[in-house]
Amino acid sequence: MTPRLDMIGLVVSDMAASLAFYRRLGLDIPAGADGEPHVEAVLPGGIRIGFDTEEVVRSFDPSWSRPSGDSxxxxxxxxxxxxxxxxxxxxxxxxxxxxxxxxxxxxxxxxxxxxxxxxxxxxxxxxxxxxxx
Incomplete structure (x- = not known):
């Protein structure tokens, strides 16, 4: 099987604030998702975008830290x-x-x-x- 791009993932510090921003850009994000630690939406063409809180990422990768600079x-x-x-x-x-x-x-x-x-x-x-x- 050939790997294929399926999801773009973003780590966010404030889920509600991030979802409000991306809703303004037209993403169809599930209602009531603002308090969830992980949220996904399907983009046109079938690729998904996923949002995870920093806490969720640290739960499985304790050494994770917020990127800085050009990364x-x-x-x-x-x-x-x-x-x-x-x-x-x-x-x-x-x-x-x-x-x-x-x-x-x-x-x-x-x-x-x-x-x-x-x-x-x-x-x-x-x-x-x-x-x-």
Whole structure:
């Protein structure tokens, strides 16, 4: 059997805060999961995303410690349009989430922005840039 990617796992310090953030990005996370130590949601295409509290991870890996510096992961969310990138960035930052890179027209042909989730992990928002007129 060939291994296949099945789940992306995130370790979170505050489950409720993290789930609220990712719900705002459109993930279909089970209602009532905010107090659970482990939560999963199925993404389009069938891959799962899993959230585990730091306490759960330490229960089976007592030497685990929170990553720092550049070892953090970045998730990227495709938006329907450059305007949606701008609107979603504004919605998230107005809700109190930290903006890392304001929306801009990247040289690689995308409208691109980065916000930070409650644990400080970068979350990219992008869409193909508007065609030149």
């Amino acid at each position: 953090r992961r970045d998730l990227a969310f495709l938006c329907d349009s450059p305007g949606e990138v701008d609107a979603l960035y504004a919605e998230l930052t107005e809700a109190g989430y930290a903006g890392h890179l304001k929306p801009w027209d990247a040289f690689w042909g995308q409208r691109y922005a980065v916000v930070l989730d409650p644990d400080g992990c970068g979350v990219s928002l992008f869409a193909p840039a508007a065609p030149a007129t």
